[in-house]
Amino acid sequence: MNDINEAFLSVLDKLDERRSLLLQLGERTDLDAKAIADETMALHAPTAERLGLVQLKRDLEEFSVKYGYPEDYKNLKKLLRESEATAQLVFETLKAPICSLLDESGFEYRFEYRMKSVYSIWRKMTKKSHNFDDVYDLFASRVVFKPHEKITMPVPDEKALDPNFMNVEKHDCWKIYTIITSLYRLHPARTRDWITKPRPSGYEALQITVMGPDCNWVEIQIRSERMNDLAENGRAAHWKYKGVEGGDLDLEQWLVEIDKKL
Amino acid sequence: MKLKIQNDEQSVLCEMSGRLDTAASMEIIAEIQELVDLAHKKIVVDCSELTFVSSSGLRQFLTLRKATIAKGGSVLLKSLQAEVKQVFAITGFMSLFEIED
Numbered sequence: 391m392n393d394i395n396e397a398f399l400s401v402l403d404k405l406d407e408r409r410s411l412l413l414q415l416g417e418r419t420d421l422d423a424k425a426i427a428d429e430t431m432a433l434h435a436p437t438a439e440r441l442g443l444v445q446l447k448r449d450l451e452e453f454s455v456k457y458g459y460p461e462d463y464k465n466l467k468k469l470l471r472e473s474e475a476t477a478q479l480v481f482e483t484l485k486a487p488i489c490s491l492l493d494e495s496g497f498e499y500r501f502e503y504r505m506k507s508v509y510s511i512w513r514k515m516t517k518k519s520h521n522f523d524d525v526y527d528l529f530a531s532r533v534v535f536k537p538h539e540k541i542t543m544p545v546p547d548e549k550a551l552d553p554n555f556m557n558v559e560k561h562d563c564w565k566i567y568t569i570i571t572s573l574y575r576l577h578p579a580r581t582r583d584w585i586t587k588p589r590p591s592g593y594e595a596l597q598i599t600v601m602g603p604d605c606n607w608v609e610i611q612i613r614s615e616r617m618n619d620l621a622e623n624g625r626a627a628h629w630k631y632k633g634v635e636g637g638d639l640d641l642e643q644w645l646v647e648i649d650k651k652l
Numbered sequence: 653m654k655l656k657i658q659n660d661e662q663s664v665l666c667e668m669s670g671r672l673d674t675a676a677s678m679e680i681i682a683e684i685q686e687l688v689d690l691a692h693k694k695i696v697v698d699c700s701e702l703t704f705v706s707s708s709g710l711r712q713f714l715t716l717r718k719a720t721i722a723k724g725g726s727v728l729l730k731s732l733q734a735e736v737k738q739v740f741a742i743t744g745f746m747s748l749f750e751i752e753d
Binding site for chain 2: 394395398399400402403406407410441442443444445446622
């Protein structure tokens with residue numbers, strides 16, 4: 391077994407042990423639940439994210455709030471449930487004109503939304519000292535499209551992506567951006583271009599926030615199917631497109647360092 | 653963590669569901685031994701309900717692989733979820749097993 395495997399497995403087990411520890415917090419009065427939850431949110435959850443372990447990251451965040459801040463969790467869960475019907479209505483109203491223009495432009499796509507997690511809302515409220523009513527973006531929406539030109543996917547042992555394919559993807563992202571911003575007012579400070587410079591985890595998307603039909607800001611993520619696959623399936627998908635040959639020195643070094651910290 | 657084993661004439665179907673973490677790996681030792689005893693056949697592991705695998709869980713898969721190599725059988729892993737696929741990809745297990753979506 392090589393270094394990257396050993397370090398990865400050690401980190402993986404530590405993250406899983408932390409998940410188990412969080413689940414015990416409700417019964418273990420000898421432990422400082424808040425301190426453990428805070429540490430998990432600061433260290434363990436971002437580590438799981440970097441490794442593309444999406445569900446584990448969500449569990450670590452969710453359980454941190456649930457067992458570290460049980461009252462907050464209970465209240466937020468209730469408020470989110472109560473807001474769901476309104477959110478769906480807002481989304482459907484927002485969606486209709488966008489879909490009409492995307493259809494006209496010949497896009498093959500799906501436009502979906504999901505309620506944000508308790509953790510995500512809780513973090514926003516804590517960070518900005520907001521009340522629940524001050525948090526306007528209770529759901530995130532997403533356009534996932536098929537790039538216009540059909541270009542064959544590179545096989546796994548190819549080291550680089552086809553540059554033409556990448557250009558078409560980027561071009562389509564900005565085209566959808568133009569369509570959406572021609573219909574809704576763009577929040578000037580909340581555009582995130584993760585397609586020109588992806589996140590360290592490999593995450594790619596064009597994220598914008600627009601003024602929705604109910605005069606609240608709504609976040610929209612614009613992703614190609616490939617970008618969505620990367621976001622949902624993390625590094626495994628990354629290697630499917632870029633190939634794993636030659637290893638990943640950055641990842642290896644980081645794994646060894648993070649393993650010591652956990 | 654649950655393992656359901658169906659032994660047919662030519663092959664064995666094993667349905668795994670839940671989280672295969674360290675504790676679960678200890679709980680399924682008897683079932684893994686049952687599979688090892690049938691390792692001369694084709695073992696199909698349905699992983700569609702398997703949501704997580706830890707290092708101990710990976711060791712169970714390795715045990716199965718070694719046994720089938722030794723006894724002339726084979727292992728096919730079917731329908732791996734994203735999280736499990738991720739662990740398999742990073743550890744290089746994808747190339748050790750026959751995997752089907």
